[in-house]
Amino acid sequence: MKERNFLDSIMEFEQQLESMHQQFRELMGFVAEMTEKNHSLQLENHHLRKRLDEIDEQEKKASSAQRAEKKETTVDVGEGVDNLARLYNEGFHVCNIHYGSIRKGEEDCLFCLAFLNKQNV
DSSP: OHHHHHHHHHHHHHHHHHHHHHHHHHHHHHHHHHHHHHHHHHHHHHHHHHHHHHHHHHHHHHHHHHHHHOSSOOOOTTHHHHHHHHHHHTTBOOSTTTTTSBOOTTOOOHHHHHHHHHHHO
8 A cells, every 4th residue: 555655656746847847848948038039139229329329429520510600509390300210211110109129121110101201291
């Protein structure tokens, strides 16, 4: 009788180990997926920071040139829309649904186009 209980305990332990092994494999898959997404986001963040630095440098040069030209500076209201249009042409979403994410392929986003057309009217 004791031998039967011992064998049952071992079989139950084996099933628990298999279940834990399956959970471990699922967890490893999740960690791999999250690591891949993290790497992708880091690359996108690096690209955006680099582009932001380039824009800042261009704006500094433009503003210093404007100051040399005029003492009083004027702000162009359409400048923000132009920046959004430029970002869209570079492959980023500017709509409120996917703002800042990279557009997939060469397809246009109807939300972005509607937003840009609304701003230009």
